[in-house]
Structures are given as structure tokens and as C-alpha cells.
Amino acid sequence: AKESGRNQMIVYTEELSSKVKQNYNLSTNLRKAIERNEFSLHYQPQVDLRSGSVIGVEALIRWNSPEYGMVPPGEFIPYAEESGLIVPISKWVLKEACLQLMKWQAQRFPTLVMSVNISAQQFRSAGFSKWIKSVLDETGVDPNLLCLEITETTAIQDMEHSVQMLKEIVHLGLYIAIDDFGTGYSSLVLLKRLPIHMVKIDKSFIRDMSGDQDDAAIVKAVIAMSHSLGLSVIAEGVEGREQLEQLKTLECDYIQGYYLGKPMPSDAFTAYIQSYSKD
Numbered sequence: 108a109k110e111s112g113r114n115q116m117i118v119y120t121e122e123l124s125s126k127v128k129q130n131y132n133l134s135t136n137l138r139k140a141i142e143r144n145e146f147s148l149h150y151q152p153q154v155d156l157r158s159g160s161v162i163g164v165e166a167l168i169r170w171n172s173p174e175y176g177m178v179p180p181g182e183f184i185p186y187a188e189e190s191g192l193i194v195p196i197s198k199w200v201l202k203e204a205c206l207q208l209m210k211w212q213a214q215r216f217p218t219l220v221m222s223v224n225i226s227a228q229q230f231r232s233a234g235f236s237k238w239i240k241s242v243l244d245e246t247g248v249d250p251n252l253l254c255l256e257i258t259e260t261t262a263i264q265d266m267e268h269s270v271q272m273l274k275e276i277v278h279l280g281l282y283i284a285i286d287d288f289g290t291g292y293s294s295l296v297l298l299k300r301l302p303i304h305m306v307k308i309d310k311s312f313i314r315d316m317s318g319d320q321d322d323a324a325i326v327k328a329v330i331a332m333s334h335s336l337g338l339s340v341i342a343e344g345v346e347g348r349e350q351l352e353q354l355k356t357l358e359c360d361y362i363q364g365y366y367l368g369k370p371m372p373s374d375a376f377t378a379y380i381q382s383y384s385k386d
């Protein structure tokens with residue numbers, strides 16, 4: 108299936124509204140999922156291409172529902188946004204990710220950076236930065252070790268709000284990455300106007316990079332442009348050695364993808380990073 112961030116979102120929303128009509132219980136089940144402890148976070152490593160070491164980790168939510176089994180986030184996050192349940196779910200995600208990061212920090216990984224996905228609804232709410240601040244205070248996590256991933260589509264929706272909100276977030280000491288970069292519009296304006304640190308090139312470009320000259324050219328241009336604006340670049344969806352080598356040649360800073368490690372439970376990630384730092 109063709110994958111573009113925007114189209115994907117629309118398809119999921121349509122699929123879900125029909126599913127929701129079929130099953131009135133989804134809302135109730137999603138509502139209960141937090142108290143019933145059905146959510147968990149999986150963690151995917153992010154590697155520095157120069158040093159080859161694991162420098163960061165992205166937290167990805169998983170819902171293990173007794174009614175539906177494992178529900179991928181692409182299916183329930185859009186619904187959670189529509190229903191407002193995204194608020195308590197996001198709160199749980201951020202807090203859980205912070206607590207896990209503090210555990211890793213206290214172990215042998217004091218500089219590991221945790222990336223957390225921020226939904227459009229959340230980001231657009233007026234109290235967003237206050238909310239982030241309250242989780243920082245509650246958990247005591249070092250804000251310098253936290254990165255918020257905001258999609259390009261979310262960021263361009265209301266530029267005034269985005270600029271202001273991101274300024275407040277950066278002031279708190281967090282990093283900002285633009286997720287799914289290249290799938291929305293106005294990319295250049297975005298990079299110029301927003302106080303961000305990192306560009307995350309969408310996996311659709313990385314997937315086709317080795318076979319498709321156009322995708323390779325886009326990846327090359329995004330990396331060069333980001334660097335000249337003082338931004339770091341991470342490529343997502345790296346699935347093979349060839350892509351890794353190509354990205355290295357293009358001087359991409361960081362990579363993430365199945366080739367390095369799939370998203371995994373926290374214990375597996377601890378074992379992964381321990382064995383990884385030994386070689």
C-alpha cells in the first residue's frame with residue numbers, strides 16, 4: 108500500500124468511523140484501557156551514524172485489548188483524538204516514558220534522549236506547554252533528555268500557535284523534532300519559522316531511496332538544507348545495510364528503523380542497549 112502521512116490519516120479516520128458504528132463498545136473499552144493497564148510502551152533505538160552508538164529512543168504506544176487483541180496505534184490514536192480520550196492517554200504516555208527514561212538514566216545510560224509523539228489535538232490545546240511542565244515537575248525528569256515529535260501536518264495547521272507553543276517548550280529545555288517530514292506542505296516555511304532542533308525524514312522516502320532517484324535526491328536535499336539551517340537530521344524506516352551506507356554518505360546524523368532494532372518492551376531495550384554498547 109502507498110503510504111503518505113496525510114492520506115493515511117484520512118483512511119484511518121474513515122475506517123474507524125465505520126468500525127465505531129459497528130461497535131459501540133470501542134469507546135468504553137478505550138476509556139477503560141488506562142485503568143485496566145492495557146497500554147504499554149515499546150521502545151525503538153536511534154543510532155548516531157558517526158559513532159555508531161545508541162543515542163536515543165522513541166516511545167511507541169501499544170494497546171493490548173482483551174476484546175480486540177493488539178490494536179496498532181494508527182487505528183486507535185485517531186479515534187482517541189476524536190473522542191477526547193487522547194488527553195488521558197497522552198498523559199499516561201508522557202509520564203510512563205519519563206519514568207522509564209529516569210530508570211535508564213540511573214542505570215548506565217545517563218545521556219539517552221527519549222522521544223515522545225505528540226498528537227495534533229494535544230499540541231493545539233491552549234495549555235499544552237503548562238501540561239508538559241506539570242509532567243516534568245511530577246516526574247523530576249531532566250528536560251534536556253526529552254524530545255517531542257510533532258508532525259509536519261500538525262505544525263503547519265496554525266503557525267502562530269505553533270511558533271508560540273514551541274518557543275515555550277524550548278524554553279523549558281526540551282528538544283523538538285518535526286516528524287514525517289516531507290509528507291505535508293510548506294516544508295521550507297516550517298524550517299525557517301519554527302524553533303526546532305531536528306528534522307525526521309519520513310520513512311516513505313527512505314524506503315524508496317535506493318531504487319528511486321527522485322527519493323534519493325529529496326533525501327539528499329533535505330539533509331543539506333537542514334544542516335545549513337543548523338538542524339540535525341534523523342532518517343526513520345531504515346531497513347537495510349544499503350540505506351544505512353547511503354545515509355552515511357549523505358551525512359545524515361541519526362537513523363532509526365528495523366535494521367537497527369524493532370520497537371521492543373523496556374526490558375528488551377535494556378538488554379539491547381547493553382549488548383550494543385559492548386561491541
Ligand code: C2E
Nearest residue numbers: 167168179180181184200224225226344345346364365370
Ligand atoms: P511514527 O511516529 O511515524 O512512528 C514510526 C512508525 O514506524 C512506528 O509504527 C514504528 O513501529 C514504525 N517503524 C519503525 N521502524 C520501521 C521500519 O524500519 N520500517 C517500517 N515500515 N516501519 C517502521 P507504530 O508503532 O505502529 O506507530 C504508528 C504511528 O502511531 C506513529 O507513527 C505515531 O504517529 C502514532 N503513535 C505511536 N505511539 C504514539 C503515542 O504514544 N502518542 C501519539 N500521539 N501517537 C503515537
Ligand code: CA
Nearest residue numbers: 112287309310
Ligand atoms: Ca508516518
Ligand code: CA
Nearest residue numbers: 165224256286
Ligand atoms: Ca514519531
Ligand code: CA
Nearest residue numbers: 286287309343
Ligand atoms: Ca514518522
